[in-house]
Amino acid sequence: MDWQIAGFLAVDGFTSGAIYALLALALVLVFSVTRIILVPLGELMVYAGVTLALLGHDRVPATGALLLAMGVACFALELWEARRGTTPRRLALAAVKFLALPLALLLITRWAAPRALPLPLDMALTTLLIVPMGPMLYRIVFQPMAEASTLVLLIVSVATHFALTGLGLVMFGPEGWSAAPLWDASFDLAGVPLSGQSLAIWASSLLLMLALYLFFSRTLPGKALRAVAVNRLGARLIGVGSAQAGRLTFTLATAIVTACGMLAAPLTALTYDGGFVIALKGFIGAIIGGLVGYPLAAAGALLVGLLEAFASFWASSYKEVIVFTLVLPVLLWRSLASHGRHHDDEEEE
Amino acid sequence: MAAVDRRVLFAFVALVLLLPLLPVPDYWISLLNYIGLSSLVALGLVLLTGIGGLTSFGQAAFVGIGAYSTAYLSTAWGLSPWLGLAVGLAITIVAALIIGAVTLSMSGHYLALATIAWALALYYLFGTLGFLGYHDGLSGIPALTLFGVSLGDARAMYGLIWALVLLALWAARNLLDSRPGRAMRALKRAGMAEAMGVNTVWLKMVMFVLAAVLACTAGWLYAHLQRTVSPSSFGLNYGIEYLFMAVIGGIGHVWGAVLGAGVFSLAKEFLRGQLPALLQLQVNIEMIVFGVLMVLLLQHARTGLWPLLARFFPVPPAAHAPAQAPALPRREKPKAGEPLLEVKGLRKEFGGLTAVDDIDFQLRAGEIVGLIGPNGAGKSTTFNMITGVQAATAGTVRYRGETISGLSARQIVRRGIGRTFQHVKLVPEMTALENVALGAHLRGDYRPQGGVLASMLRLNRAEEAKLLHEAAQQLHRVGLGDCLYQPAASLALGQQRLLEIARALCGDPALLLLDEPAAGLRYREKLELAELLRKLKAEGMSILIVEHDMDFVMNLTDRLVVMEFGRKIAEGSPAEVQRNPAVLEAYLGDAI
C-alpha cells in the first residue's frame, strides 16, 4: 500500500468515523440520562436523510404525515391524563404543540416539496420535521415506563425500532435514496482526492460536538442533564424531573442524528432498514467508550470508521468481522483495567 | 404438587406429544417445530437473564454454531449428525467459557455488550468463510435417524424437538429446585450469596454455558429440520428476538420461555400471513403492528405474560421439608471460654478519611458481645472487615487462632462464621424454607459449587431431604415453624430478620455475627429477638452484635465495646458502659 491509498482510506475512515462518532454521542447521551439504549436512533437518522433526499427530488416525504400522527397520539395521551384534572391553558398548549404545529409543518411540506427550494431551506424543513419526533417518541413510548428495568427498556426500544423500520418501509418503499452533496467540490491534497462533502461532514461534526460541549459545560439545562446522569435522586431534589430530562435528551439526540442523516444522505443511498447497522457501528464506538465518556465514545467511533476503511482494503470480505471483533479485546482491556476496584458491595436489588 | 396442577401439566404434555398423530395441518406442525426450537433458546435466557440477571444478545450465534457444525461435518465429510452435535457442543462450551471468563467477573453491561459484538462478528464470519458456503450457506444436510427411523419429515422431527423441549423444561425446573439452583436464584444479590459460600462468578459461568448449550442444541435441530443453513438465520436480530420472547413470556419463569416463544411466533405469523389479507392492504405493515403491540404489551405487563396466566392456577412451592431425614454432619465446636475472635489494631482508611481507627477487642466462646456506637461510628465498617466484605487497611482478625483477615467472605463462612445483614437480604420470591436452605450451601453431598448435573437429573434427592430438613429445623428453632412455605417477601420485617438468623444457623456456625438485628423492629419484636438470642447463647452459641440501639443490647450482652468516630471509647459490662460519661456524650451529642 502506498501513502496515497493510505491517505485515501484515512479520508474515507475519518468521514464515516465522524458520522459514527455523532451517533455514539447521541447513544451515550440518551443512555446516561435515561438508561435507554435507544436503538431507533438509526431509523430517525434514515428518516432525516431520506426526507432531505425526497425534498431534493421534489417529492413529498411522508414524514410530515407521520409527525402529525405522532402528535395526535401525544395529544390523546395528554387528554387521557387530563381526566384527573388539568387547566385549560395546559390543554391549549398541548393542542398547539401536538396538533397545530405538526399540521402547519405538514401543509408547508406539501407546499414546499414540489418547488425546487435551495438546499439550506430543505435542510431546515427536514430538521423541523424530524427533531420533534424524538420527544414525541419519548412521550408515547418511554415516559409511561420510565421506572422499568434496563432490560425491559431495551426490549421496548427494540420493539420501537421494529415499528419505525416498518414505517420506513411504508413511507419510503424498499429502494435507497441519496441526496445532493452539501458542498459539491473536490480537492486534491498531494495526490489524495478530498471531496467537499467530506470536509462538510468534518466541519459539521466538529461544530456539533463543540456546541454540545458548550451546552453541557456552560448552560444550566445542560448541567441539569449531566446532574441527572450522575445522580438521579439528587437531580429530583433540585427539581429536575425525569420526564422533563427525558424529553430534552430525546430532543438533543434526535437533533444529532438528524444532522447525521442529512450528512450521510449524499454519501450513500439510505434504505428504510439501513439505519440499524449504521447505528450499531456508532454503538460499538460507544461501547469502546464504556457507554459513559463522551470523548472516549467519539474516539472509539472514529477508530471504528478508520478500521472499517482499512479493513475494506486489506480484507474486504472480513471487514465487518474485524470491526465487530475489535470490541472483544477492548472489553478485555477494560476488564483488566477495572479489576480489583469493582468491589463496591451494594448490588442492585 | 397439588393434584389439579399435576393434571393440567399432564394434559399439556399429552397434548403436545400427541398432536402430530391428530389430523393437524402440516402448516401448524411446522410452526410448532419452530416454536419448540425458539423455546429451547428462550429457556436458556430465562435461566441466564431472568434468574441470573445476565443479559445476552449472542444466543443466535450459539444456535449458528450448533447448526453449522453439524451441517459442515455431515455434508463435507459425511459424518454422523450425532458427531456434529458433539462437535457443536464442544465449540459452544469453549466459546462460552472464553467469553464468560472475559466478562463475567465484571459488573454492569459488559456481558451484554460482549455478546453483541460476538454475535455480529460470528454472523459476518459465517458469511465470509468459503468452506461454510459464504452467504448462501450449506444445503443438502441429511435427515436425522433415531434408532434406525429416519426423521425426514416435519412430523417426525416434531416428536424429537418437543421431547427435547419438555426434557429441558423438566431439567431446568429440577435445577432451580436444588441446592445449586437456589444459589442461582440468589445471584442477583451477589454479596449475600457469597456470604453463604456461593462462588457467584463460577455459577454465572455455569448458567452462561447452560444457556449456550441449549441454544446450540436448538441450532443442531434446526439444521436437520431445515436441511439447509445460511448466515441470515443467526444474525443479531435473531439474538434480540430470543431475548424478546423470554421477556414477553416472563423472564423469571421457566414456562415463560414456551409461552413467549409461542406468542411471539404466532403473532409474527399472523401479522405476516393473515393481517394483509384481512385489511386488504397493498403495503407491508406487519412490522409496524408487531412493534406497536410489543410496546403496548410491555407497558402494561412489565413482568411478561406468564405471571398473568399463572394467577389462574397457582403452583404450590416445589421444595418441601421431609418429616425425617439423616442429620447433616456438624462441625466440632469450641469449648466455652476459649478465645474465639480476636480483633487487633484493625484499621480502615477511605482516601484520607479514617473510618476505623485501631480497634481491639476479643470474644470468647459462649459470650454475647455488643459492638455499639452512634450512626457513622464505624461499626458497620468493622463488621464488614471481620466478614471479609471489605479489606482492612491494617490490623488482624483471628478466629480460633487462625488469621482470617484478608480472606474472602466465602472462605470466612466456610470456617464456621455465620452472619446476617443490616438491610435484610433475602430472595423475596423464594419461600422461607428455601431461603434458609441457602445457608447450608456448603453442607451438601456434592462439591460446594457442583452438583448441577445431578440436580438437573434429580439424582440429588438424598441431599435435598437432608438440607430441607435441616432448614425446617432451624426455622422451628427461631420460631418461624409456621411460615415454612410462605414467600420471604410476605413476611414482616421482624420475621425476615429471624429468617436471616435461621439462614445463618443453617450453616452450622460456631460464631454468629449480627448486623443491627433490631433496626426497624417494634418493641415486642425486639423482646422476642432478644429472647431468641439468649436461647441460642444457652445452647452454646457465641454472638457478636453490631447495634446502636442501646436499649436492645443492655440486658442481652455480656460485654459491650463502644465506638465513636472510628475509635473505641469504652469497653465493659453494660452497666459500666451506661454510666460512662463519654458514652452518654456520644449518644446524646455534645451540647453546643
Add this chain to the structure above:
Amino acid sequence: MAAILQVRDLHVSYDKVEAVHGVELRVEAGSIVTVIGPNGAGKSTTLNAIMGTLPNTGAVRGELRYLGEDIAPLPVEQRVAAGMCLVPETRELFASMSVADNLVLGAYPRKRAGDRRYLDQLDVVYDLFPRLKERAGQAAGTLSGGERQMLALGRALMSKPKLLMLDEPSLGLAPLIVKEIFRIVSELRRTGVAILLIEQNARAALQVADYGYVLETGALVMQGPAAELAANPRVVETYLGLARNAGDR
C-alpha cells in the same frame, strides 16, 4: 401564624409493613422544628414522605399540607418548584461535577420559574461557607465529609426555599464541624426560612430548635417547646433505655 407545613395522621408503609403510624407535625414560618428519636424510629421515612422521595414500595396515607395546599398528589419536582427543599442523610451531591456547578444547579428551580437573578444567593452561600469558595473548581466527590454537608446545605439555599428539611446534618461529622453546621442552621432562621430538622444528636438539635417532636418506633411519643423537651428526663430514656432497664432489674 400560618403553618408552612401541616402533617396530619401520616402513615407510611413499605410493602405490608407500616413504618410510620399516624404522625402529626406542624412547622410555622421562620421557626425551627426538630424531630428527634433513636435510629429506626421512622424519622427519615417521615421526611421522605413529606418530600415525595420514598422508594417505589412506599405507600403514604394521611394529609400533607404545604402553604395550605394538599401536596400529596404532586411529584417531587413540583414540590421543589413550590419552595420545598430536602437535604437528605445521603446528601445526594453530583460527585463528578464541580462544587460551583453543584451550587448553580441548586438554583435550577428558580431559573425554570423565570427568575432572572437566580444566582443571587451564590455570594450568600460563599459568605456562609468560605471553604466552598476555595474549592469551587474541585469535584464534589473529592470533598471531606464536613465540606460535603456544607455543599449540600449550600445547594439547598441556592433555591431560596420556604421550607428547608434537613436529615441528620451532623451524621458522621467531627464535633467541631457539627457545631459549625448547627451555628449556621440557627443563623438561617433570620432569613425567614422554616426549618424541619431531623437529628439523632438530640442535645444540639433541641438547642437550636423552637419546638420538638420525639419519635419512637414510628409513632410520636412526646412533643413540646424545645427547651422543655431538653429538660425532660424521658427524652434521655428514649435514647439510652435507662428507665426501662432500671425497672427490669
